[in-house]
Amino acid sequence: MEAVGAAQARESGDSHDPGFGVYVHWPFCAQKCPYCDFNSHVRHGGVDQAHYLDAYKQELRYVRDRVGARPVTSVFFGGGTPSLMQAETVAALIDEIAKLWTITPGAEITLEANPNSVEAERFKGFRSAGVNRVSIGVQSLRDEELKRLGRLHSVAEAKAAIEIAARTFDRFSFDLIYARPKQTIADWKTELGEALAMGSQHLSLYQLTIEPDTPFAALHAAGKLVVPGDDDAVALFETTQEMTSAAGLPAYETSNHAAPGEESQHNLIYWRYGCYAGVGPGAHGRLPVAVNDFALDAVRLATSTEKMPETWVEKVSAQGHGFVEQTPVTASEAADEMLLMGLRLKDGLNLVLVHEVSGMAPGDGEIAQLVADGLLSQDPPHIIRATDKGAVVLDELIRRLSESFGRV
Numbered sequence: 050m051e052a053v054g055a056a057q058a059r060e061s062g063d064s065h066d067p068g069f070g071v072y073v074h075w076p077f078c079a080q081k082c083p084y085c086d087f088n089s090h091v092r093h094g095g096v097d098q099a100h101y102l103d104a105y106k107q108e109l110r111y112v113r114d115r116v117g118a119r120p121v122t123s124v125f126f127g128g129g130t131p132s133l134m135q136a137e138t139v140a141a142l143i144d145e146i147a148k149l150w151t152i153t154p155g156a157e158i159t160l161e162a163n164p165n166s167v168e169a170e171r172f173k174g175f176r177s178a179g180v181n182r183v184s185i186g187v188q189s190l191r192d193e194e195l196k197r198l199g200r201l202h203s204v205a206e207a208k209a210a211i212e213i214a215a216r217t218f219d220r221f222s223f224d225l226i227y228a229r230p231k232q233t234i235a236d237w238k239t240e241l242g243e244a245l246a247m248g249s250q251h252l253s254l255y256q257l258t259i260e261p262d263t264p265f266a267a268l269h270a271a272g273k274l275v276v277p278g279d280d281d282a283v284a285l286f287e288t289t290q291e292m293t294s295a296a297g298l299p300a301y302e303t304s305n306h307a308a309p310g311e312e313s314q315h316n317l318i319y320w321r322y323g324c325y326a327g328v329g330p331g332a333h334g335r336l337p338v339a340v341n342d343f344a345l346d347a348v349r350l351a352t353s354t355e356k357m358p359e360t361w362v363e364k365v366s367a368q369g370h371g372f373v374e375q376t377p378v379t380a381s382e383a384a385d386e387m388l389l390m391g392l393r394l395k396d397g398l399n400l401v402l403v404h405e406v407s408g409m410a411p412g413d414g415e416i417a418q419l420v421a422d423g424l425l426s427q428d429p430p431h432i433i434r435a436t437d438k439g440a441v442v443l444d445e446l447i448r449r450l451s452e453s454f455g456r457v
């Protein structure tokens with residue numbers, strides 16, 4: 050019997066293009082935070098930005114040759130700390146992207162910023178360069194917590210950066226980390242309440258993850274850093290969902306909250322399984338495949354670049370790009386990835402899109418069972434969403450659906 054999702058998919062004609070994004074990774078930071086495992090490096094001797102700019106441009110040209118002409122619907126400068134870039138470097142990169150492809154009118158161009166005062170002073174320059182949205186890494190509204198997180202900025206600087214961002218850009222967002230050591234629900238309620246009163250239309254709220262091979266992981270292993278247990282973490286998560294919804298910034302993705310229409314268009318490309326180029330040291334990308342790659346059952350090309358900045362530059366000047374991985378993603382891997390990301394979205398997973406990309410659909414029997422268990426909702430039939438109950442056991446939900454996937 051044919052899966053409901055796939056049949057609906059064909060009949061509904063309800064398909065939407067997630068767009069094509071360009072992600073630029075700037076891998077340098079003023080200091081390494083003890084919880085962070087992003088590809089970030091400290092260079093006390095400074096960074097020759099003009100030298101790096103040449104390499105970025107070269108790698109962009111390489112990607113352009115691979116994927117051809119297409120409209121770019123969003124650009125994201127992530128890191129590391131892109132607010133350490135000179136405005137001229139950012140401007141030159143945006144110009145290069147616009148020259149190689151076309152940037153659609155009104156495209157979202159985001160830059161991640163650390164809220165140190167020196168960096169906030171650069172906001173105007175970033176705006177003139179073409180950036181129209183900043184995402185500020187505030188992390189906490191408590192000075193003693195910022196110290197514990199190894200941050201270089203104060204709460205006052207973070208608040209000042211938010212004010213400057215509100216004056217300078219059409220849109221801005223900020224990040225907080227919660228479920229920190231010894232944090233009680235009452236503490237978090239007060240802190241989140243303060244954050245929600247600061248006028249941002251978008252917030253990214255992440256539970257602290259103990260990443261392997263970080264100083265926090267060593268402290269955790271030694272029993273010197275204790276994070277909230279599972280029950281407390283669930284309670285903190287639920288409090289977060291309730292308070293953000295009540296404030297008009299409901300979660301549109303597990304950790305991302307926005308007023309309607311203020312969602313990050315770039316991140317939605319990832320979560321809706323659109324294609325994106327990733328350039329710069331340690332960047333990941335998902336590129337469209339050439340027609341003849343279909344013979345390999347590939348529906349996307351997963352790319353990643355050399356992580357060490359100096360080695361990346363050498364590779365780019367030797368071979369035109371710093372890619373160390375260009376791996377075909379098979380239809381069934383793509384279906385799993387879509388499941389993983391789509392179920393984090395409030396709008397859910399569009400089975401039309403899953404079928405278009407992978408030719409696969411989850412089994413009707415499993416969907417019906419998960420709906421009966423109260424973990425999943427299906428409305429209309431080609432959209433499935435994790436319920437509040439399901440969101441708490443998302444891994445289990447994803448595993449069961451993944452096992453039921455079949456070609457239709």
Ligand SMILES: C[S@@+](CC[C@H](N)C(=O)[O-])C[C@H]1O[C@@H](n2cnc3c(N)ncnc32)[C@H](O)[C@@H]1O
Nearest residue numbers: 084085087128129130161186224255256257258
């Ligand atoms: C690439 S990082 C940082 C951007 C910027 N350099 C900063 O630190 O503000 C993006 C976000 O990931 C979050 N993050 C990084 N490591 C984390 C961890 N171990 N647990 C939870 N959130 C984390 C932080 O909220 C951070 O703002």
Ligand code: SF4
Nearest residue numbers: 078081082085089129
């Ligand atoms: S959290 Fe941000 S500033 Fe800190 S090391 Fe990671 S990328 Fe750099």
